[in-house]
Amino acid sequence: MASSDVVRYRSPLRSLVNVLVAIFLVIYVVWTVLPLFVMFVSSFKDLLEAFKLPTVGDWSGITLFFDFTPTVKHYQSLFLDHNFSVYLFNSIVASAGSALISVVLGAMCAYSLSRINFRGKQDLFFWIISTRMAPVVAVMVPLYAIFRGAGLVGTIPGLILAYTTFNLPFAIWMLKGFFDNVPYAIEEAQMCDGATRFRAFLSILPLVAPGVGAFLVLCILFAWNDFLFASIIGSGGAKTLPVATKELVQPQNIQWGSIMAAGVVTTLPMMFLGLLIRRYLVAGLTMGAVKE
Amino acid sequence: MASVTIDHVWKYYGKTEAVKDLNLKCADGEFLSVLGPSGCGKSSTLRMLAGLEHISAGDIRFGERRINDLPPKDRDIAMVFENYALYPHKTVRENIANSLMLRGASRATIEQKVKKATELLQIGHLLQRKPQELSGGQKQRVAIGRAIVREPQLFLFDEPIAHLDAKLRAHMRGELKIMQRELGTTMIYVTHDQLEALSMADRIAVMHEGVLQQFGTPQEIYDHPVNEWVAGFVGEPPMNFVDCLIEDRGGVLHAVHPSFAVPVTGSQEAILRDSAHRAEVRMGIRPDQIGIVTGDGGDAVAAQILLTEPLGGDMLVDAAVGQEKFLVKTKPDFQGRRGDACRLAFDTGRWHLFDRDTGLAYF
Ligand SMILES: Nc1ncnc2c1ncn2[C@@H]1O[C@H](COP(=O)(O)OP(=O)(O)OP(=O)(O)O)[C@@H](O)[C@H]1O
Ligand SMILES: [Mg+2]
Numbered sequence: 164m165a166s167s168d169v170v171r172y173r174s175p176l177r178s179l180v181n182v183l184v185a186i187f188l189v190i191y192v193v194w195t196v197l198p199l200f201v202m203f204v205s206s207f208k209d210l211l212e213a214f215k216l217p218t219v220g221d222w223s224g225i226t227l228f229f230d231f232t233p234t235v236k237h238y239q240s241l242f243l244d245h246n247f248s249v250y251l252f253n254s255i256v257a258s259a260g261s262a263l264i265s266v267v268l269g270a271m272c273a274y275s276l277s278r279i280n281f282r283g284k285q286d287l288f289f290w291i292i293s294t295r296m297a298p299v300v301a302v303m304v305p306l307y308a309i310f311r312g313a314g315l316v317g318t319i320p321g322l323i324l325a326y327t328t329f330n331l332p333f334a335i336w337m338l339k340g341f342f343d344n345v346p347y348a349i350e351e352a353q354m355c356d357g358a359t360r361f362r363a364f365l366s367i368l369p370l371v372a373p374g375v376g377a378f379l380v381l382c383i384l385f386a387w388n389d390f391l392f393a394s395i396i397g398s399g400g401a402k403t404l405p406v407a408t409k410e411l412v413q414p415q416n417i418q419w420g421s422i423m424a425a426g427v428v429t430t431l432p433m434m435f436l437g438l439l440i441r442r443y444l445v446a447g448l449t450m451g452a453v454k455e
Numbered sequence: 456m457a458s459v460t461i462d463h464v465w466k467y468y469g470k471t472e473a474v475k476d477l478n479l480k481c482a483d484g485e486f487l488s489v490l491g492p493s494g495c496g497k498s499s500t501l502r503m504l505a506g507l508e509h510i511s512a513g514d515i516r517f518g519e520r521r522i523n524d525l526p527p528k529d530r531d532i533a534m535v536f537e538n539y540a541l542y543p544h545k546t547v548r549e550n551i552a553n554s555l556m557l558r559g560a561s562r563a564t565i566e567q568k569v570k571k572a573t574e575l576l577q578i579g580h581l582l583q584r585k586p587q588e589l590s591g592g593q594k595q596r597v598a599i600g601r602a603i604v605r606e607p608q609l610f611l612f613d614e615p616i617a618h619l620d621a622k623l624r625a626h627m628r629g630e631l632k633i634m635q636r637e638l639g640t641t642m643i644y645v646t647h648d649q650l651e652a653l654s655m656a657d658r659i660a661v662m663h664e665g666v667l668q669q670f671g672t673p674q675e676i677y678d679h680p681v682n683e684w685v686a687g688f689v690g691e692p693p694m695n696f697v698d699c700l701i702e703d704r705g706g707v708l709h710a711v712h713p714s715f716a717v718p719v720t721g722s723q724e725a726i727l728r729d730s731a732h733r734a735e736v737r738m739g740i741r742p743d744q745i746g747i748v749t750g751d752g753g754d755a756v757a758a759q760i761l762l763t764e765p766l767g768g769d770m771l772v773d774a775a776v777g778q779e780k781f782l783v784k785t786k787p788d789f790q791g792r793r794g795d796a797c798r799l800a801f802d803t804g805r806w807h808l809f810d811r812d813t814g815l816a817y818f
Pocket of ligand 2: 499537
């Protein structure tokens with residue numbers, strides 16, 4: 164195999180490009196990281212301190228930004244007065260639950276679609292992906308009507324079901340690609356060795372595990388960050404973090420400190436998860452790219 | 456152990472007929488080889504035996520038991536796959552022990568059987584490696600090890616040594632044959648290499664385009680091919696074929712070609728006269744059934760040397776007889792050179808005549 168190092172030659176154009184790339188990266192980092200940083204720092208500030216801003220053009224005034232006495236009162240108020248522990252729990256259960264169900268059902272469905280030929284398979288497969296083609300907003304009203312009829316509005320199972328509806332087709336589509344890449348002969352060998360069909364399926368799971376794991380995280384992210392479903396289907400009994408955060412914005416008294424703290428509570432777990440599985444995420448999602 | 460009966464078996468893939476009306480009977484403990492060129496339906500046959508492929512029509516029985524509807528795990532077979540099919544995420548040891556673990560064997564039994572198999576295959580030093588850290592030959596031996604640990608009632612080997620180098624292949628031929636004799640397990644061994652089939656099998660089933668051509672011992676297949684196709688496929692270097700006419704010359708039947716006329720032997724004449732033979736035949740003779748001497752004259756067939764290929768122990772000579780070319784196998788001390796005149800003597804006791812239309816052998 165050819166080495167994957169990029170061959171570089173020194174030239175004026177090259178140095179110019181390097182400088183431009185560096186500038187771009189700096190802007191990019193500021194653009195993406197600064198809001199998070201401001202959010203994080205502000206969540207530990209008193210309201211007055213949070214709005215102490217230097218005048219425009221006064222660069223030395225930037226120290227004002229760090230001139231504050233840290234306080235955790237916003238976090239206290241979130242969890243003591245605003246029930247955020249319940250919302251955090253709702254968020255975790257709804258996203259992890261729907262992700263698990265989507266991946267387990269999706270894996271079995273994708274496996275069958277990958278391994279078994281039957282009449283109408285192509286049409287079935289297309290139908291499954293096509294359910295993701297309509298914008299979520301378009302199906303929201305009928306979905307709400309159905310869920311209300313079934314008594315699922317405002318319940319955690321309802322929310323899980325709603326997320327699963329949207330994660331499952333995606334899971335089937337992604338996971339089928341992973342299974343397609345595992346040679347069928349491996350399961351055949353397992354079956355000759357004395358495994359049942361289901362055992363054989365289980366035995367190849369380690370081979371698709373990076374992909375499945377990465378996809379599990381994507382499903383969790385989708386549900387965790389969702390606002391639309393949570394605010395409509397989950398309204399009432401199954402409030403999740405994004406919805407609860409939004410409710411801190413009241414006409415009279417916008418609680419910036421609490422909003423910042425809620426933002427931190429919402430973002431931090433996902434950032435940790437992302438860092439934890441970063442390597443697998445990349446390995447997993449590119450898994451199907453190259454055939455042996 | 457079990458005998459295997461394949462009874463009027465067909466295999467279709469959609470409209471493709473991969474196996475057509477196959478009938479075979481393999482005795483208990485027999486080493487049966489299925490021989491044929493690529494795409495002739497060998498693997499399809501084996502996969503039907505293993506239960507990996509649906510049997511489109513017909514029955515397969517192990518002993519008295521019909522196994523058409525039995526899943527692979529209940530057939531008590533062990534298969535070696537054409538492409539190894541090792542478990543990439545398991546070590547060599549786990550690969551070999553897999554079938555024993557699936558059957559819930561005890562730790563000690565597994566340990567002992569894995570040891571025995573790996574000793575036989577000389578892969579004891581590889582036990583902790585993963586398949587991607589093995590060479591092709593090592594992978595192939597692990598695949599064989601995985602099949603033999605379990606002592607099943609039937610071995611199904613699909614070109615198990617096709618990817619090895621020539622030397623290792625020759626070594627493995629001997630090893631596999633000894634192993635099968637020692638275990639006494641019925642073996643169905645698929646190969647496209649006639650040398651493997653001839654050297655290892657008790658009986659060979661020759662297949663072509665899904666149809667069984669001939670089923671017999673290696674010697675029968677080699678000495679008495681039933682048709683022109685089998686005659687041409689089995690034997691290395693391949694048989695020479697020449698179109699001839701059968702003519703009665705002075706009461707004796709001759710194979711007549713514009714460049715020569717050779718009388719058939721007495722028993723052959725009887726066969727030809729008994730069958731309603733036609734005048735147009737195809738003569739087939741193996742390179743080692745032709746004698747060659749330099750010089751002209753005599754009653755042998757006059758020829759001219761086109762090419763000599765010394766092969767160490769043997770010498771191959773391309774000789775032209777009129778428009779036809781004959782390949783002759785002779786001793787390395789043969790003195791002829793390109794362009795020399797020579798004479799060919801056909802060993803008419805061992806040659807073959809085939810019907811030119813049907814390809815069937817008269818003898
Ligand atoms: N899954 C399949 N779908 C459709 N056709 C198939 C399938 N498997 C095999 N065939 C066809 O059936 C015929 C026999 O195939 P088979 O694999 O049995 O050949 P083979 O004798 O094992 O050849 P080789 O020596 O190349 O392995 C071929 O014409 C092949 O194209
Ligand atoms: Mg094959």
